[in-house]
Amino acid sequence: MRLKRFYISASPLCAPVRPLVTLTTDFGLTDAYVAAMKGAMLQVEPALNMVDVTHQVEPQDIMGAAFVLRQVIPAYPEGTVHLAVVDPGVGSARLPIAARFGGHFFVGPDNGLLSLLLEGAEPEQVVVLDKPAFWRSEQPARTFNGRDLFGPVAAHLASGKTLEEVGTPTEKFQQLHWAHPLSDDEGVQGFVVHIDRFGNCVTNISREVLEKNPRSLHAKCYVGSTIVEGVRKTYTEVPQGEPLAILGSSNHLEVGVNGGDAATLLTIHKGSPVSLVYGDE
Amino acid sequence: MRLKRFYISASPLCAPVRPLVTLTTDFGLTDAYVAAMKGAMLQVEPALNMVDVTHQVEPQDIMGAAFVLRQVIPAYPEGTVHLAVVDPGVGSARLPIAARFGGHFFVGPDNGLLSLLLEGAEPEQVVVLDKPAFWRSEQPARTFNGRDLFGPVAAHLASGKTLEEVGTPTEKFQQLHWAHPLSDDEGVQGFVVHIDRFGNCVTNISREVLEKNPRSLHAKCYVGSTIVEGVRKTYTEVPQGEPLAILGSSNHLEVGVNGGDAATLLTIHKGSPVSLVYGDE
Amino acid sequence: MRLKRFYISASPLCAPVRPLVTLTTDFGLTDAYVAAMKGAMLQVEPALNMVDVTHQVEPQDIMGAAFVLRQVIPAYPEGTVHLAVVDPGVGSARLPIAARFGGHFFVGPDNGLLSLLLEGAEPEQVVVLDKPAFWRSEQPARTFNGRDLFGPVAAHLASGKTLEEVGTPTEKFQQLHWAHPLSDDEGVQGFVVHIDRFGNCVTNISREVLEKNPRSLHAKCYVGSTIVEGVRKTYTEVPQGEPLAILGSSNHLEVGVNGGDAATLLTIHKGSPVSLVYGDE
Numbered sequence: 014m015r016l017k018r019f020y021i022s023a024s025p026l027c028a029p030v031r032p033l034v035t036l037t038t039d040f041g042l043t044d045a046y047v048a049a050m051k052g053a054m055l056q057v058e059p060a061l062n063m064v065d066v067t068h069q070v071e072p073q074d075i076m077g078a079a080f081v082l083r084q085v086i087p088a089y090p091e092g093t094v095h096l097a098v099v100d101p102g103v104g105s106a107r108l109p110i111a112a113r114f115g116g117h118f119f120v121g122p123d124n125g126l127l128s129l130l131l132e133g134a135e136p137e138q139v140v141v142l143d144k145p146a147f148w149r150s151e152q153p154a155r156t157f158n159g160r161d162l163f164g165p166v167a168a169h170l171a172s173g174k175t176l177e178e179v180g181t182p183t184e185k186f187q188q189l190h191w192a193h194p195l196s197d198d199e200g201v202q203g204f205v206v207h208i209d210r211f212g213n214c215v216t217n218i219s220r221e222v223l224e225k226n227p228r229s230l231h232a233k234c235y236v237g238s239t240i241v242e243g244v245r246k247t248y249t250e251v252p253q254g255e256p257l258a259i260l261g262s263s264n265h266l267e268v269g270v271n272g273g274d275a276a277t278l279l280t281i282h283k284g285s286p287v288s289l290v291y292g293d294e
Numbered sequence: 295m296r297l298k299r300f301y302i303s304a305s306p307l308c309a310p311v312r313p314l315v316t317l318t319t320d321f322g323l324t325d326a327y328v329a330a331m332k333g334a335m336l337q338v339e340p341a342l343n344m345v346d347v348t349h350q351v352e353p354q355d356i357m358g359a360a361f362v363l364r365q366v367i368p369a370y371p372e373g374t375v376h377l378a379v380v381d382p383g384v385g386s387a388r389l390p391i392a393a394r395f396g397g398h399f400f401v402g403p404d405n406g407l408l409s410l411l412l413e414g415a416e417p418e419q420v421v422v423l424d425k426p427a428f429w430r431s432e433q434p435a436r437t438f439n440g441r442d443l444f445g446p447v448a449a450h451l452a453s454g455k456t457l458e459e460v461g462t463p464t465e466k467f468q469q470l471h472w473a474h475p476l477s478d479d480e481g482v483q484g485f486v487v488h489i490d491r492f493g494n495c496v497t498n499i500s501r502e503v504l505e506k507n508p509r510s511l512h513a514k515c516y517v518g519s520t521i522v523e524g525v526r527k528t529y530t531e532v533p534q535g536e537p538l539a540i541l542g543s544s545n546h547l548e549v550g551v552n553g554g555d556a557a558t559l560l561t562i563h564k565g566s567p568v569s570l571v572y573g574d575e
Numbered sequence: 576m577r578l579k580r581f582y583i584s585a586s587p588l589c590a591p592v593r594p595l596v597t598l599t600t601d602f603g604l605t606d607a608y609v610a611a612m613k614g615a616m617l618q619v620e621p622a623l624n625m626v627d628v629t630h631q632v633e634p635q636d637i638m639g640a641a642f643v644l645r646q647v648i649p650a651y652p653e654g655t656v657h658l659a660v661v662d663p664g665v666g667s668a669r670l671p672i673a674a675r676f677g678g679h680f681f682v683g684p685d686n687g688l689l690s691l692l693l694e695g696a697e698p699e700q701v702v703v704l705d706k707p708a709f710w711r712s713e714q715p716a717r718t719f720n721g722r723d724l725f726g727p728v729a730a731h732l733a734s735g736k737t738l739e740e741v742g743t744p745t746e747k748f749q750q751l752h753w754a755h756p757l758s759d760d761e762g763v764q765g766f767v768v769h770i771d772r773f774g775n776c777v778t779n780i781s782r783e784v785l786e787k788n789p790r791s792l793h794a795k796c797y798v799g800s801t802i803v804e805g806v807r808k809t810y811t812e813v814p815q816g817e818p819l820a821i822l823g824s825s826n827h828l829e830v831g832v833n834g835g836d837a838a839t840l841l842t843i844h845k846g847s848p849v850s851l852v853y854g855d856e
Contacts, residue, residue, distance in 0.1 A: 033617065035610060041491030042323070042604070045365035045544070048316060048347040052369030055314065055345070059371070064617070066610040072492050073553065084607035088614030088711075088722060090621070101553055104528025149369075155528045157543035160369060210603030211634050247666025247717045262719035263607070272635065272663055322772030323604070326646035326825070329597060329628040333650030336595065336626070340652070353773050354834065382834055385809025430650075436809045438824035441650060 031062035032171035035089065037082045037097040038159065039070040046157070050098075050164040053149045057168035066095075073101040075189070079129035080207055084263045086130070091116035096167040097126050104155035107187075109142040109162055111170065111180055118176075120167040122158070125189030132191065140180030142166055147179045194218050201229055201289040203266070205236070205281055212274025214281045218266040218289065232289040234258045236268050237281035248272075312343035313452035316370065318363045318378040319440065320351040327438070331379075331445040334430045338449035347376075354382040356470070360410035361488055365544045367411065372397035377448040378407050385436035388468075390423040390443055392451065392461055399457075401448040403439070406470030413472065421461030423447055428460045475499050482510060482570040484547070486517070486562055493555025495562045499547040499570065513570040515539045517549050518562035529553075593624035594733035597651065599644045599659040600721065601632040608719070612660075612726040615711045619730035628657075635663040637751070641691035642769055646825045648692065653678035658729040659688050666717035669749075671704040671724055673732065673742055680738075682729040684720070687751030694753065702742030704728055709741045756780050763791060763851040765828070767798070767843055774836025776843045780828040780851065794851040796820045798830050799843035810834075 034054070040046035047068050054061055066085050070078040078099045086095060100107075100122045110123045114136040119127050127136070142162065145151040147169050153161030166179050176182075194203030194217055203218040214236065223229045223244065230244045239256045248271045251257045256279060261267035268287070269275045276282070315335065321327035328349050335342055347366050351359040359380045367376060381388075381403045391404045395417040400408050408417070423443065426432040428450050434442030447460050457463075475484030475498055484499040495517065504510045504525065511525045520537045529552045532538045537560060542548035549568070550556045557563070596616070602608035609630050616623055628647050632640040640661045648657060662669075662684045674681045674689055676698040681689050689698070704724065707713040709731050715723030728741050738744075756765030756779055765780040776798065785791045785806065792806045801818045810833045813819045818841060823829035830849070831837045838844070 031621065033621075035614075039491070043348050043350045043362075044488075044490045045347070045362045046490075048345060048362075048366045049369040049543075051345050052316075052366060052371075052374075055343075056369070056371050059312065059314070059343075062617075062621075064610060064613050066607065067605050069605045072555070081605075081607045081610075085610045085614060088611040088618070090614075090618050093614075102530060105530035154543040156540065156548075160543070207606075209606045209608075210601070249664060249667035259718065262611075262716040262722070267718075274634070320772070324629050324631045324643075325769075325771045326628065326643045327771075329626055329643075329647045330650040330824075332626050333597075333647060333652075333655075336624075337650070337652050340593065340595075340624075353836070383811060386811035435824040437821065437829075441824070 031060050032058060032094075032173070033062045033064070033090070033092070034094045034096055034167050034171045035064050035066050035082075035085060036068070037066040037070065037078050037095070037099075038068045039072050039074065039078065039099045040068045040159070042068055046159065049157075050159045053160045054164040054168040056149070057165050058172040061168055061171060070099055073099060075099050075101075075124050075126050076129065077207075079126045082126075083130055083132075086117055089117065092118075094118040094120060094167045094171045096163060097121040098159040098163050099126065100124065100158060103158055109158065109166075110139060110183070110186055111142055111166060111176055112139040112186075113137045113176060118170050120163050120170065122163070123187050125187040127186055128188045129191060138176050139183050139186050140176045141183045142180045144179055147174070192217060194222060196222060196226065198291075200232060200291050201226075203287045203289075205268075205283055205285045205287060208276045208281070208283055211269070212276040212278070213261065213267050213269040214275050214285070215261060215263060216266045216268070216287045218287065220260060220264040223260070223266065226291075228291045229289050232291050234266075234268065235288040235290065237279035237285055239279045241268070312341050313339060313375075313454070314343045314345070314371070314373070315375045315377055315448050315452045316345045316347050316363075316366060317349070318347040318351065318359050318376070318380075319349045320353050320355065320359065320380045321349045321440070323349055327440065330438075331441045334441045335445040335449040337430070338446050339453040342449055342452060351380055354380060356380050356382075356405050356407050357410065358488075360407045363407075364411055364413075367398055370398065373399075375399040375401060375448045375452045377444060378402040379440040379444050380407065381405065381439060384439055390439065390447075391420060391464070391467055392423055392447060392457055393420040393467070394418045394457060399451050401444050401451065403444070404468050406468040408467055409469045410472060419457050420464050420467050421457045422464045423461045425460055428455070473498060475503060477503060477507065479572075481513060481572050482507075484568045484570075486549075486564055486566045486568060489557045489562070489564055492550070493557040493559070494542065494548050494550040495556050495566070496542060496544060497547045497549070497568045499568065501541060501545040504541070504547065507572075509572045510570050513572050515547075515549065516569040516571065518556075518560035518566055520560045522549070593622050594620060594656075594730075594735070595624045595626070595652070595654070596656045596658055596729050596733050597626045597628050597644075597647060598630070599628040599632065599640050599657070599661075600630045601634050601636065601640065601661045602630045602721070604630055608721065611719075612721045615722045616726040616730040618711070619727050620734040623730055623733060632661055635661060637661050637663075637686050637688050638691065639769075641688045644688075645692055645694075648679055651679065654680075656680040656682060656729045656733045658725060659683040660721040660725050661688065662686065662720060665720055671720065671728075672701055672745070672748055673704055673728060673738055674701040674748070675699045675738060680732050682725050682732065684725070685749050687749040689748055690750045691753060700738050701745050701748050702738045703745045704742045706741055709736070754779060756784060758784060758788065760853075762794060762853050763788075765849045765851075767830075767845055767847045767849060770838045770843070770845055774832070774838040774840070775823065776830040776837050776847070777823060777825060778828045778830070778849045780849065782822060782826040785822065785828065788853075790853045791851050794853050796828075796830065797850040797852065799837075799841035799847055801841045803830070
């Protein structure tokens with residue numbers, strides 16, 4: 014007999030560990046979409062624990078969704094199901110898929126988002142979701158697969174179904190790639206990939222890129238209307254209102270202002286170029 | 295002995311099915327109101343599972359709240375309690391009510407919202423909430439019945455109390471009606487009732503209206519700055535950037551743009567007229 | 576053997592009372608921050624019940640966060656952990672603290688927020704969080720203590736750890752004070768501290784201040800572009816579109832418009848002065 018995953022708990026007395034699903038969509042917070050999807054999921058697994066990552070991904074911004082979800086996954090326990098529905102191709106021939114990688118599960122349309130989460134790594138398994146028995150209805154609404162297909166399958170996986178049960182193994186899935194920064198002897202050329210709620214400007218220059226060339230930790234950083242020098246460890250290393258570069262919590266170089274909104278104050282936008290220029294030493 | 299509803303579970307080992315309440319309000323997400331109401335509910339029933347539908351209904355927009363909640367209910371299991379607090383009359387003589395219909399429960403002020411959910415059907419039971427023993431305090435704050443009255447009653451219903459226990463049966467409750475489209479031999483005249491997060495424009499022309507006259511599936515649809523022909527099945531049937539009419543996930547005609555924001559691109563507003571005109575065949 | 580708090584339940588059959596944490600931050604709803612913090616908390620305590628107060632505190636607005644959380648706490652059961660992370664000093668020498676007061680727990684940076692919740696009362700205990708064994712990692716990210724330190728400690732407290740286990744007792748913590756209104760024989764001089772989602776303008780004039788001088792209940796109230804007379808009990812005491820003063824659900828004087836947005840209609844801002852002037856009687 015196969016026990017459902019959430020009975021296997023470290024607690025001595027029967028406190029159940031509820032099956033865990035995170036939700037990332039562009040559905041917004043004013044329409045019926047998120048709650049309808051959650052209802053369909055609770056019909057499958059009433060004990061489900063659903064954690065919203067964000068529903069405010071820019072409409073149909075697959076990279077934006079992947080950018081946020083990629084930072085979230087490492088904070089979650091193995092076995093978590095990550096449901097990500099940003100689905101410009103809903104109703105078309107794009108396939109619904111699910112996957113396992115690093116002990117986590119992914120469910121969503123085959124739109125390239127999975128490959129962005131993997132960053133070049135191989136998934137442990139990918140399946141095409143072709144078993145309507147695990148859907149809300151055999152004929153999902155052609156404009157709302159989140160409620161009728163992806164949500165229910167995510168709930169089934171969270172409550173212990175296997176990938177083989179809910180789909181058919183495949184080798185193929187859409188490939189998208191993060192734009193990596195360019196490096197040479199004189200510096201690193203990247204760009205701003207995300208402006209957060211505080212106006213901090215997250216770049217595509219990763220910790221690895223910085224650590225490969227220690228000179229980058231003391232480089233001049235040209236971005237927006239400012240030039241800052243060196244990579245700081247905390248915002249408070251510079252006076253209030255002053256700009257700085259810092260290695261952010263997502264392990265990428267960020268440009269911020271201590272106590273201020275860097276994007277506004279320094280005229281930085283998503284897509285703005287960021288140049289690290291090494292000095293003559 | 296009456297067992298609480300959430301002990302009755304299909305699971306073999308004691309995983310409790312938590313009592314389920316959905317929440318629809320105009321309280322917003324920046325004030326203390328939603329969390330205060332949830333605290334009052336958890337005081338009644340600590341195992342409560344609360345799912346937010348939306349708290350961003352336009353202030354005091356009863357029809358807007360009903361429009362969203364009406365789409366959500368079919369995705370939820372029987373026995374779910376739907377708490378809907380949009381309450382322009384708070385503190386006045388308007389009565390607090392609860393009801394059962396189609397196996398679901400409704401709790402909220404008697405402002406017409408219940409009748410909009412029913413769409414002409416008879417509820418199984420309606421009660422006036424006149425038993426302060428089930429409220430947070432005998433004297434609810436005159437400006438915040440959500441925390442002091444509606445929330446606690448919803449939690450009591452979810453955890454197994456009956457309508458008769460928490461209130462007194464009544465026959466009367468406020469009646470509001472959806473504005474239905476006009477149909478004749480030449481076409482259908484409706485309007486836009488909701489613009490969703492993607493800019494899709496949902497009309498009041500339902501699947502039933504369309505199916506009653508098959509010619510409407512090939513009609514010309516005049517709306518905003520465009521004319522589209524025929525009802526599509528998926529967005530991707532037209533090229534990127536092109537407008538289309540489609541039967542949406544809420545079973546009403548919607549006007550969208552493949553990959554774009556129809557409301558902005560086609561100058562369509564909530565309330566904009568939508569005309570389906572049959573051709574000469 | 577110490578039982579975890581959530582096994583101690585009033586329910587007869589083993590329905591666990593889940594440990595309860597409320598969350599108040601300025602992290603917003605579009606970034607990875609809230610979900611990453613929740614993941615780190617669920618790693619500590621998978622049965623955790625997390626209720627969002629708001630994540631839309633204005634960036635680094637400690638008083639704004641305290642204003643909202645102060646209204647929420649009384650609605651929650653004893654033993655609830657209130658996690659409040661508004662952290663302009665993250666990465667600096669400001670200390671991480673936790674406290675117990677009135678049977679509730681507080682966790683957050685030592686930025687004065689705790690003292691605003693206490694309003695002059697003494698906490699039962701305050702500790703400095705200096706035990707990395709209860710953190711996500713011994714070296715928390717210098718820009719994101721919410722995920723790496725505060726969240727995990729809040730989860731440990733909710734699941735039954737004591738303050739002495741997670742920290743070291745201290746007497747000192749940052750003191751901030753609410754600006755109280757000035758009263759004399761002629762009236763009360765306060766100001767608007769919060770505009771809510773409905774445009775209601777909450778002042779710093781409390782029920783106690785009003786009740787100390789019963790003349791204030793009939794005073795003229797000067798605010799923005801209007802003068803209203805007397806304190807009402809419900810919005811509907813005045814006609815639609817008319818302004819009024821009312822004792823709000825937070826036990827402070829509010830200025831509103833029946834069915835309208837007072838802030839917009841009456842040109843009132845956060846910080847606008849509010850004068851109660853007693854008449855000659």
